[in-house]
Amino acid sequence: MQDLPDQLANGLALGALYGLIAIGYTMVYGIVQLINFAHGEIFMIGGFGALTAYLWLPDGTGMAVALPLMILLGVVCAVLVAIGAERFAYRPLRGGPRLSPLITAIGLSLALQQAVWAFYPEAKKARPFPQLGGGDLDLGFVALSREDLFIFVSAPVCMLALGLFVAKTRTGRAMQATSQDPDTAKLMGVNTDRIIVTAFAIGAAFAAVAAIAQGFKTGEVNFRMGFIAGLKAFTAAVLGGIGNIYGAMVGGLVLGVGEAMATAYIGDVPGLEQFGGGSWKDVWAFILLILVLLVRPQGILGERLADRA
Amino acid sequence: MALLEVEDLRVAYGKIEAVKGISFAVEAGEVVTLIGTNGAGKTTTLRTLSGLLKPATGKISFDGQPLDGVGAHKIVAMGLAHSPEGRRIFPRLSIEENLRLGAFLRKDPAGVADDIGSAYERFPILGERRRQAAGTLSGGEQQMLAMARALMSRPKLLMLDEPSMGLSPIMMQKIMSTIGELKAQGTTILLVEQNAQAALSLADHGHVMETGSITLSGTGEELMHDESVRKAYLGED
Ligand SMILES: Nc1ncnc2c1ncn2[C@@H]1O[C@H](COP(=O)(O)OP(=O)(O)OP(=O)(O)O)[C@@H](O)[C@H]1O
Ligand SMILES: [Mg+2]
Numbered sequence: 001m002q003d004l005p006d007q008l009a010n011g012l013a014l015g016a017l018y019g020l021i022a023i024g025y026t027m028v029y030g031i032v033q034l035i036n037f038a039h040g041e042i043f044m045i046g047g048f049g050a051l052t053a054y055l056w057l058p059d060g061t062g063m064a065v066a067l068p069l070m071i072l073l074g075v076v077c078a079v080l081v082a083i084g085a086e087r088f089a090y091r092p093l094r095g096g097p098r099l100s101p102l103i104t105a106i107g108l109s110l111a112l113q114q115a116v117w118a119f120y121p122e123a124k125k126a127r128p129f130p131q132l133g134g135g136d137l138d139l140g141f142v143a144l145s146r147e148d149l150f151i152f153v154s155a156p157v158c159m160l161a162l163g164l165f166v167a168k169t170r171t172g173r174a175m176q177a178t179s180q181d182p183d184t185a186k187l188m189g190v191n192t193d194r195i196i197v198t199a200f201a202i203g204a205a206f207a208a209v210a211a212i213a214q215g216f217k218t219g220e221v222n223f224r225m226g227f228i229a230g231l232k233a234f235t236a237a238v239l240g241g242i243g244n245i246y247g248a249m250v251g252g253l254v255l256g257v258g259e260a261m262a263t264a265y266i267g268d269v270p271g272l273e274q275f276g277g278g279s280w281k282d283v284w285a286f287i288l289l290i291l292v293l294l295v296r297p298q299g300i301l302g303e304r305l306a307d308r309a
Numbered sequence: 310m311a312l313l314e315v316e317d318l319r320v321a322y323g324k325i326e327a328v329k330g331i332s333f334a335v336e337a338g339e340v341v342t343l344i345g346t347n348g349a350g351k352t353t354t355l356r357t358l359s360g361l362l363k364p365a366t367g368k369i370s371f372d373g374q375p376l377d378g379v380g381a382h383k384i385v386a387m388g389l390a391h392s393p394e395g396r397r398i399f400p401r402l403s404i405e406e407n408l409r410l411g412a413f414l415r416k417d418p419a420g421v422a423d424d425i426g427s428a429y430e431r432f433p434i435l436g437e438r439r440r441q442a443a444g445t446l447s448g449g450e451q452q453m454l455a456m457a458r459a460l461m462s463r464p465k466l467l468m469l470d471e472p473s474m475g476l477s478p479i480m481m482q483k484i485m486s487t488i489g490e491l492k493a494q495g496t497t498i499l500l501v502e503q504n505a506q507a508a509l510s511l512a513d514h515g516h517v518m519e520t521g522s523i524t525l526s527g528t529g530e531e532l533m534h535d536e537s538v539r540k541a542y543l544g545e546d
């Protein structure tokens with residue numbers, strides 16, 4: 001087990017990435033009780049937006065210049081698509097049967113994948129994603145790659161900004177009010193439609209950052225990358241307690257570390273040798289979800305449903 | 310022209326008509342009460358006035374302007390505040406945050422701070438617990454918060470939906486005397502109550518609602534002495 005610190009760092013990086021995507025599911029759910037199953041595709045579009053920015057830049061542009069522009073275009077693309085999806089796909093269905101937005105989300109996911117493909121004919125195959133370059137940061141007990149550093153910096157920055165926004169700003173307070181009691185929030189003068197759009201936009205921006213992190217980590221983006229990432233992040237949101245923003249990050253970290261540990265060490269357990277290695281990692285993620293939900297159906301930081309009434 | 314004018318208002322939930330063509334008015338400075346049994350349509354009427362429900366037909370004008378098609382969040386801005394049935398405070402926000410939400414649309418921070426101060430003077434218990442989650446308050450305290458929150462928008466008309474519901478007799482008295490004080494200060498109030506005795510003794514005008522219609526109207530005094538009202542709502546026979 002000498003590589004435990006490395007596995008832990010790897011799990012935390014993966015988990016922070018899931019957590020960033022999970023924020024989008026949990027914020028939208030917390031406010032409109034809608035699961036935006038097209039969120040994985042919004043994540044994917046963030047990745048392609050960032051790649052596009054990179055490809056537009058002249059060859060040899062340094063990462064110090066390229067990275068901010070990649071984040072900017074990735075976030076802008078993801079946010080615009082999310083706002084469009086809310087406005088034209090979900091809003092008309094609000095107040096209708098619970099199943100309609102779900103079916104819409106599936107259609108929307110396929111449409112978004114095809115749209116990326118149309119803009120980006122090569123997107124059928126994985127597109128190589130630029131790399132940060134530079135050596136590892138050696139902390140003594142563990143060496144962090146530049147790719148992991150990106151997520152270890154961006155995830156806390158995003159979470160801190162979101163936490164301050166929700167707790168301290170006027171719009172943040174209106175957001176909490178809307179999630180607790182939308183009709184009464186309207187009676188206070190809150191334009192709840194605008195709050196819902198804001199939730200979609202924040203979730204999309206975070207997903208775009210996560211997509212860039214994943215692009216760095218895996219060295220590629222492809223137009224199907226939203227499916228499994230979206231599923232994992234949704235799992236993280238449920239694990240942490242859907243509707244709770246800190247729960248989404250905690251759920252992501254638990255999932256990422258659990259997945260990394262299981263992948264690295266289960267094969268060493270006598271009798272479980274055949275379950276070792278990366279091909280089982282998604283299985284461990286869902287087993288973890290089932291185990292947690294058996295003990296805490298409301299998720300790790302979730303409130304009991306009775307408290308939400 | 311009265312501050313609020315309602316003309317032949319009809320409201321339906323799907324096919325079920327809950328309000329069947331009612332008309333009434335509230336003059337500036339008045340307290341008007343709607344009384345009536347369970348399911349009469351009082352809450353439906355208030356929720357329609359504040360824009361949470363869309364009327365099927367009818368006219369509502371407030372402060373000289375028609376309200377049809379105006380979103381709920383814009384109606385507050387026009388000066389109509391609604392303290393809803395069941396209090397509906399934001400349980401996981403602090404008392405002070407609840408009050409600040411009541412002033413959500415105001416752009417005068419100094420005035421808002423003053424009004425929060427007045428709310429704490431009116432209800433000292435709210436001031437003592439200003440940082441506490443509103444969900445931890447007792448029912449009566451939550452009702453105080455709901456009223457104080459509605460007042461934070463400095464409304465031209467305050468609508469109160471069953472402020473005494475589920476309260477102890479002492480709390481009920483406290484709430485009713487607060488409404489009396491607000492009236493004395495010139496606040497215009499539309500009060501929905503099941504406690505007809507208390508409501509009618511405060512009201513300049515009252516209307517009795519039964520299954521979606523107004524069946525009887527008069528001054529508070531007249532209704533309090535009306536035989537049918539005494540029988541049906543004041544528990545006399
Ligand atoms: N959301 C709803 N969907 C369908 N019907 C409703 C809904 N809300 C109220 N109703 C019906 O509309 C009618 C009027 O209800 P409303 O709540 O306005 O009465 P109320 O006078 O406020 O009664 P209470 O004194 O019990 O508060 C009732 O028959 C009620 O069952
Ligand atoms: Mg009612």
